[in-house]
Amino acid sequence: MSVLTKQAPGAAATLAAPGGKPGRARLKRKNQRSGYLFLLPWFIGMLFTIIPFFASLYLAFTDYNLFTEPNFVGLANFQAMFEDPRLLQSLKVTFIYTFVSVPISLAVALLIALVLNRGLQGLAIYRSVYYLPSLLGGSVAIVMLWRYIFGNEGIVNGFLGLLGIQGPAWVTDPEFALGTLIVLNVWTFGSPMVIFLAGLRQVPTMYYEAAAIDGASRWRQFRSITLPLISPIIFFNLIMQLIGSFQTFTQGYVMSGGTGGPADSTLFYNLYLYQKGFTEFEMGYASAMAWLLLMIIAVFTAINFIASKFWVFYDN
Amino acid sequence: MMKTVGTPISRRLVLGAAITAAGLALSGCGGGATPSAGGDVELNFVFWGDANRAKVTEEALRIFEEKNPGIKVKTEYQDSGPYADKLATRFAGGNPPDVLAMANRSLLEYAQRGTLADLKSLKELDLGNVPDTVLSRGEVDGKLYGLATGVTTIGMVVNKTITDQAGVTIPDDKTWSWEDYAKFATEVTQKTGGKVYGAGYDVSTETGPIMLARQRGEDFYTKDNKLGVSEETIRDWFQYSVDLRKAGGYPPAGFFEQIGGSPAQSYLAKGTVASQIIPINNYKGYNDAVEGDVVLLRIPGETSGERRGYSADPTMLWSIAAKSKHPKEAAKLLDFLTNDADGAAHTLTQRGVPVNPEVAESITSKLSEDDKKFVDLMAGIQKDDLAPAYVYPKGASVVADTLKQLATEVEFGRVTPADAAKTFLEKSNAAINK
Numbered sequence: 247m248s249v250l251t252k253q254a255p256g257a258a259a260t261l262a263a264p265g266g267k268p269g270r271a272r273l274k275r276k277n278q279r280s281g282y283l284f285l286l287p288w289f290i291g292m293l294f295t296i297i298p299f300f301a302s303l304y305l306a307f308t309d310y311n312l313f314t315e316p317n318f319v320g321l322a323n324f325q326a327m328f329e330d331p332r333l334l335q336s337l338k339v340t341f342i343y344t345f346v347s348v349p350i351s352l353a354v355a356l357l358i359a360l361v362l363n364r365g366l367q368g369l370a371i372y373r374s375v376y377y378l379p380s381l382l383g384g385s386v387a388i389v390m391l392w393r394y395i396f397g398n399e400g401i402v403n404g405f406l407g408l409l410g411i412q413g414p415a416w417v418t419d420p421e422f423a424l425g426t427l428i429v430l431n432v433w434t435f436g437s438p439m440v441i442f443l444a445g446l447r448q449v450p451t452m453y454y455e456a457a458a459i460d461g462a463s464r465w466r467q468f469r470s471i472t473l474p475l476i477s478p479i480i481f482f483n484l485i486m487q488l489i490g491s492f493q494t495f496t497q498g499y500v501m502s503g504g505t506g507g508p509a510d511s512t513l514f515y516n517l518y519l520y521q522k523g524f525t526e527f528e529m530g531y532a533s534a535m536a537w538l539l540l541m542i543i544a545v546f547t548a549i550n551f552i553a554s555k556f557w558v559f560y561d562n
Numbered sequence: 563m564m565k566t567v568g569t570p571i572s573r574r575l576v577l578g579a580a581i582t583a584a585g586l587a588l589s590g591c592g593g594g595a596t597p598s599a600g601g602d603v604e605l606n607f608v609f610w611g612d613a614n615r616a617k618v619t620e621e622a623l624r625i626f627e628e629k630n631p632g633i634k635v636k637t638e639y640q641d642s643g644p645y646a647d648k649l650a651t652r653f654a655g656g657n658p659p660d661v662l663a664m665a666n667r668s669l670l671e672y673a674q675r676g677t678l679a680d681l682k683s684l685k686e687l688d689l690g691n692v693p694d695t696v697l698s699r700g701e702v703d704g705k706l707y708g709l710a711t712g713v714t715t716i717g718m719v720v721n722k723t724i725t726d727q728a729g730v731t732i733p734d735d736k737t738w739s740w741e742d743y744a745k746f747a748t749e750v751t752q753k754t755g756g757k758v759y760g761a762g763y764d765v766s767t768e769t770g771p772i773m774l775a776r777q778r779g780e781d782f783y784t785k786d787n788k789l790g791v792s793e794e795t796i797r798d799w800f801q802y803s804v805d806l807r808k809a810g811g812y813p814p815a816g817f818f819e820q821i822g823g824s825p826a827q828s829y830l831a832k833g834t835v836a837s838q839i840i841p842i843n844n845y846k847g848y849n850d851a852v853e854g855d856v857v858l859l860r861i862p863g864e865t866s867g868e869r870r871g872y873s874a875d876p877t878m879l880w881s882i883a884a885k886s887k888h889p890k891e892a893a894k895l896l897d898f899l900t901n902d903a904d905g906a907a908h909t910l911t912q913r914g915v916p917v918n919p920e921v922a923e924s925i926t927s928k929l930s931e932d933d934k935k936f937v938d939l940m941a942g943i944q945k946d947d948l949a950p951a952y953v954y955p956k957g958a959s960v961v962a963d964t965l966k967q968l969a970t971e972v973e974f975g976r977v978t979p980a981d982a983a984k985t986f987l988e989k990s991n992a993a994i995n996k
Contacts, residue, residue: 312654313675397819415816420974482576489580503643503820505963509970524650526960527671547580551573560573 305533323534336518344491347431355435359442380436389500420511438483445479474559481558604634609663610645622905626898658883660892667958673707679882680705684893691918708879712914717842723854728753735859739866747811759813762835766969771799777867787955793983800972800979815973825851846932873951877914960993
């Protein structure tokens with residue numbers, strides 16, 4: 247720091263010339279202005295979110311078929327949910343999907359990030375290669391590709407056939423269809439991986455040096471240095487993956503052609519919500535479902551925040 | 563120099579991100595508006611189908627535009643699945659097309675919610691030549707919401723090249739029973755060494771059980787818009803496929819990945835099944851797509867049941883949106899599609915046999931050999947004394963989805979045909995009576 251100030255005394259002087267404080271205030275105002283300017287697109291986009299947000303809150307308490315005016319029905323939609331077996335099925339599918347795929351994909355993401363962080367040559371290439379699936383994973387094209395890879399004549403069963411194993415119908419058998427989608431989700435570990443990688447690079451090397459001198463094993467170093475210091479990153483990734491996973495739609499829609507089949511085994515909550523709204527024309531019920539999902543996500547996020555006090559380590 | 567220890571992501575930041583991400587769940591997606599052309603009236607006309615159907619439709623529409631200066635027609639088309647989704651969102655968004663193709667099972671879903679125009683009230687549309695039996699399939703409470711694009715029915719197509727090579731004789735389709743079909747299918751599988759399955763019809767589409775119900779003297783959908791099929795009929799429909807699978811005539815569970823696509827994507831075209839049930843206006847498409855000679859047959863059980871199961875059904879229906887800004891022009895287009903022989907010279911039997919008998923007569927000389935076979939079979943079927951058939955009730959799309967879901971459950975042995983039939987009736991009745 248001291249070297250820097252000595253080298254440029256003139257610059258500092260001119261900046262403070264017309265009375266020090268007003269200059270700084272102007273700079274601050276300017277910064278604020280450009281800050282808000284940068285936020286502007288988000289504010290405009292927010293309008294398109296806020297309006298449907300409150301519209302859906304109102305519609306949740308109505309009987310609304312999309313074509314005629316909504317009728318206020320109080321809590322009837324929420325009561326009907328308790329007696330809807332397909333709603334329960336959709337919750338079951340979504341919960342299994344979330345609680346199986348999120349931990350696995352986080353573990354894989356962290357593992358790959360650790361490997362990449364050991365100073366490989368061509369890191370940028372590896373990073374891009376591993377990140378690529380998560381850019382594509384939610385897209386229709388990749389889900390279609392997945393259908394073919396796991397299809398009856400796809401490469402997975404082709405490979406199993408070479409080993410003399412008759413592979414199951416991964417896509418059309420209700421026992422396997424959801425599992426196939428979980429594998430797809432795990433495969434898209436790229437975005438938590440990139441965030442992990444950034445986090446790992448923030449961990450000061452001196453801790454490892456000190457630990458190595460004290461004779462700590464690699465595993466011990468990982469447990470006692472790496473994990474605590476990147477725990478906020480793990481926490482962040484966990485929350486984001488959890489929320490994203492609760493809202494899964496595209497994978498189930500494309501894989502089943504919009505039905506949630508075979509036999510409702512990929513009927514994600516959001517897919518059922520969509521069916522209610524746009525094929526059965528019960529938009530009031532669908533809106534109520536959206537609010538239930540928000541509450542479920544809020545509860546799980548809250549639980550995570552409370553639990554985080556016991557395992558997330560903030561240095562400052 | 564010392565780096566700041568710790569990470570840049572604080573608890574508050576995580577919470578902020580979490581709220582934003584979760585909030586997105588509540589906002590659906592917005593729709594766009596179609597720009598209208600200045601001066602001319604522009605009609606938006608949508609339908610489902612493949613590129614070939616779109617091509618012949620465009621040819622006919624150019625003739626319409628020549629005959630009706632000042633009206634331009636802008637078309638959009640998709641596969642039937644995405645089409646149904648898009649149509650719903652367009653109506654919901656208050657931006658419906660002017661003229662549209664409607665599936666039998668969706669007609670009353672839209673009509674009874676006040677979204678479709680009463681076609682009888684539009685003077686530009688001449689219904690004088692359309693038979694009452696056809697009109698009744700788009701009518702409810704005395705109002706006409708859908709006009710058949712043409713009539714068709716279902717039939718069995720068999721790849722004769724495969725059965726000839728295997729040395730299996732195809733039974734006489736005028737008298738064959740469901741048992742005959744099962745025996746035939748099982749024999750094909752045996753004699754091809756399991757390379758080709760004899761039967762590949764779709765268990766999960768409602769047209770099959772509708773036919774079976776009619777053969778047994780039941781109306782799947784009744785005159786007063788209810789469900790009339792018995793539990794036994796649905797159970798037997800499922801049981802038949804289970805038994806046929808056990809005997810080897812029908813492929814194992816999970817074999818069909820995507821059923822009901824285009825002829826080129828069909829399992830008949832792949833050569834892995836020897837027979838399939840299709841809407842017979844598509845016969846030419848199948849014969850073109852399949853390597854080998856495909857023959858068109860009647861559905862089994864027509865003479866062994868209580869009565870004929872056949873009926874001449876709307877292939878699809880034309881409707882006009884109640885909110886259309888140009889109802890007169892839309893009615894003119896519909897009149898053209900129904901009564902104009904010059905337009906029909908291009909579309910031929912693409913959407914079934916034209917409902918106006920004069921138009922149907924005018925195109926006979928232009929038909930290909932395969933399309934002629936379709937028209938002849940249609941005429942042959944209608945010579946018999948057929949029981950009336952009725953418009954699909956509101957809730958029919960839930961019935962279709964329920965059947966599909968239960969068919970899969972039965973396919974994988976997760977429920978018995980008897981339990982599936984019970985559930986089917988419960989869910990379908992609930993959906994229709996809602």
